[in-house]
Amino acid sequence: ELKVEQNPLFLSMQEGKNYTIYCNYSTTSDRLYWYRQDPGKSLESLFVLLSNGAVKQEGRLMASLDTKARLSTLHITAAVHDLSATYFCAVEEYNNNDMRFGAGTRLTVKP
């Protein structure tokens, strides 16, 4: 069964600092997603990573995928308060429709 592990689960950052969230998964996959969730809201799609070595950037967030290591990272550059939210990675198992979510990383950016 596909397992997805995220760390850290909680992250408190100062504004202006950099940090990385890690997402490991257990079986072969070529589709990895990053989502943002604000309290009481549904998911907002951030990145879709479809191949080994894929790197995508949007504003202060950059995501990468290493399918050989079964690892994706979400890097935060010069954090601002507006980035405070819970971030989830999700993985689709190869040849399977199902998507499995990591536990989520609750990010708090302090002034």
Add this chain to the structure above:
Amino acid sequence: GAVVSQHPSRVICKSGTSVKIECRSLDFQATTMFWYRQFPKQSLMLMATSNEGSKATYEQGVEKDKFLINHASLTLSTLTVTSAHPEDSSFYICSARDRLDGGNEQFFGPGTRLTVL
């Protein structure tokens, strides 16, 4: 494009009643829709996969007789929580996959918050 709606957004009901939640793809056709449940401060857990015109596939531990899923058309799937109890209180989120989208990305609805008294 790729908008998914859910109705209602919030529902409060008494224990023992049934509640129906609708999930619609507004601007695309979805042969596959997914139902997730999220408890407070937890991740999303897949409950079932709903395929248009066929029976839903339920995840292990999800009671199919309690959570009835109907995917009657390419734009609508419904989840009925039968004889709801307080432990069924949760945030229910659906997603849909565009039939014509080769990328297979799932598009998520805004969620339905169910509170069972």
